[in-house]
Amino acid sequence: MLAARPAVRTLAASKIRELFNSGLGRSDVLPFWVGEPDEPTPEVIRAAGIASIAAGETFYTHNLGIPELREALCVYLKGLHKGFRSQDVVVTSAGVNALMIATQLLVEPGERVVEVVPLWPNLQEIPRILGAQVETVPLEFSPSGWRLDLDRLIDRLAPGVRAVYINSPNNPTGWTIDRQAQRAILERCRRHGIWIFADDAYERLFYESNGIAPSFLDLAEAGDRLISANTFSKTWLMPGWRLGWLVVPAALTADLGKLVEYNTSCAPVFVQRAGIAALKEGEPVIARTLERFRLARDLLVEQLNSVEGVVAASPAGTMYAFFKIEGMTDSLEFCKRLVRDFGLGLAPGSAFGAHGEGFLRWCFASSSERLAEGVERFRRAMVHYRN
Secondary structure (H helix, E strand, O other): OOOOOHHHHOOOOOHHHHHHHHHOOOOOOEEOOOOOOOOOOOHHHHHHHHHHHHOOOOOOOOOOOOHHHHHHHHHHHHHHOOOOOOOEEEEEOOHHHHHHHHHHHHOOOOOEEEEEEOOOHHHHHHHHHOOOEEEEEEOEEEOOEEEOOHHHHHHHOOOOEEEEEEEOOOOOOOOOOOHHHHHHHHHHHHHHOOEEEEEOOOOOOEOOOOOOOOOHHHOOOOOOOEEEEEEOOOOOOOOOOOOEEEEEOHHHHHHHHHHHHHHOOOOOHHHHHHHHHHHHHOHHHHHHHHHHHHHHHHHHHHHHHOOOOEEOOOOOEOOEEEEEEOOOOOHHHHHHHHHHHHOEEOEEHHHHOHHHOOEEEEEOOOOHHHHHHHHHHHHHHHHHHHO
16 A cells, blocks of 8 residues: 555644635635745845845755854844853754754654643654654633643653743744743753753844843753754845744754755845844844834724624734634634635634644734735624634
8 A cells, every 4th residue: 555654643643724715816715824924025035035046045054054154043043041151053945944854854753742731733743754643731711812731831841841832922822932931941951851842933022121032042051952943034025035043052053964965955145135134134124023013903803803702812922823712613614714714814623733722812913904905704604604
């Protein structure tokens, strides 16, 4: 029989992609299902990529990234995180690629890893692709927001666990870990030799404090088993460019370079030039985006909570509202109906694991006009759902 290996055959296909693909080419569908804004990458960033192509920079480059981008990332990170010192930076072909090669680097088949859920499906499946055993600790929902049972997570971080994956601010819930919890987790992981995989994709889409989410990079010391993964997709409105990075202990850099070679060889130079422009010229973009998304969040959450049968908490970070539909048991089927009958594209909560069932995810990185039209379609759908 022709078949993929068991670890691949048993992977859960992305329910978000299933819906996304079903609506491709339909101009009548309002798309709020994937994590991308409704505006293109800023011109200053696009211009840098175009100039690089025009200059003929279409050849292979260093596995770890061009020196100019790695240096720009170090400068950027030192400006954000007081604890950031000498860890190395590795450029990757997207944030998801960063998470994949970091997991390839450290996780053996059969080893146990722990994840805080609900969680982006890609990050749940990456360890499974490599044959790891994935254990989960669920966040708890209330109308005031999502919270982590820290004691429950600490209990799971026992000898024999290889790594803990923490995405904060969290996709899909918007939950953001606080400094006290980070210190407790870091101390526990130090004690038992557990790696921390911090998915920091949304650290600049944080609506509290100074707009920068708490990071393990602020606390890490030399010798800590910490890997931080990040992406240009969200902060600088660059989802289609596929550019990311890893911050790792320097001792791992050479081996990561091998994995980059055998996965993608290198990120394209012209994409990296765009990344440099984002880092050097992008702070006004971030400030404008954060304020725009904050207004969109507040508008959407208020409107959702005015719909009978809906409970929505205001997310502390990300670009998503993850809201509960009272009595819902099949969010995928409901989302299929939204696309088919109402021209509305949302992501089903079940795409983010069993603990996401009964919820829907709405990406609010859109104009107020588009959000208002989406809410109106959703209201009509809910009338049909209740009846």
